[in-house]
Amino acid sequence: MDEKKNKIILWAYLGVMFVFILVVTFVGDDAPHSPAATDTHNEVAMETHAASKGTVEAAAEEKHHAKAGVQANETEVLPAQEQEDVAKDASHAATTGDTAAIETQEAHAVADTAHEGKDPFEGKPSPDEAISLLKKGNQRFVHGESAHPHMNLARLLQAGSENQGDHAYATVITCSDSRVPVEAIFDAGIMDIFVIRVAGNVCDVDERGSIEYGLAHVNTPVLVVLGHTQCGAVTAVTQAVLGHGHALERNIPALVDNIIPAVKKAMADHPEIQGEDIIPMAIEENIWTGIEELFMESPATRNLVAAGKVTVVGAVYDVGEGTIKWLPQEKSMEILKKVEENPDKAVIE
Ligand SMILES: [Zn+2]
Incomplete structure (x- = not known):
């Protein structure tokens, strides 16, 4: 048993x-x-390859490869998507693929709003009025007369119960630099400014997505691309382009590679300027290349600007003076016109 x-x-x-x-x-x-x-697996492969190069330009190449990888994966699940020119236009197509679903949703949201006959920008300041609010706020800040508006308990309670899209009047993308505290330099407060901060105020895919959210969903009538004097990111890239850069940590080269074309263009436009004296011009050029990249990859932004709902303006903040040099608005419109004529721009809404 x-x-x-x-x-x-x-x-x-x-x-x-x-x-x-x-x-x-x-x-x-x-x-x-x-x-x-x-x-x-891809990251390990990238790391091995990047480690053997370790320069800002090598990182640009790696990021291009990484985006090509994303595109290759997408074509498996999106058989209808065109597969030609993958290598040539990988980053462009990857971006449109990534955001296609969101943009479709957004298009539906806009259509719904139109159906209801309600303009989402209704009740907001006009683009010019919004720029004026920012300029006046900065004037108060510079003169030591900040009023600290919307920084009280009443506004906090309002923020918890109301839609920021009914209040915020500006989207600002600027540098992470601790000397550029956005609300302080515009003497603004809670629910006033939709802020994106990233080293070198680059307009890469995450930043463009945040900008689209600020413009198309928070309905801010102005976008400021705000560079600043003494920018460490632009300085590091300039030094790298001049051939005396120093080793950068793993993730920094891929972050700042968007700045390389700006530095090179500033150097080409000002052959009379030698060495690091080019940095102030590169800082300004980095704003224009950021705006161009945004227009190239964001049909939603182009459409809002073309419709007169949003103005895109570049500016440079002086970290020692607190003042802001506002760059000519016409140049943003010239860049938009140039991009509209470019067949390589992203078009999927
Ligand atoms: Zn900076």
């Missing part, structure tokens, strides 16, 4: 082990096909 009992226990044990092995085999087999595993 004991022997029979032992046999039953032994078979039960073997049965449990068999099921366990099946489960482990199933999960283990699935893992290599998961996107996370693919990403890790």
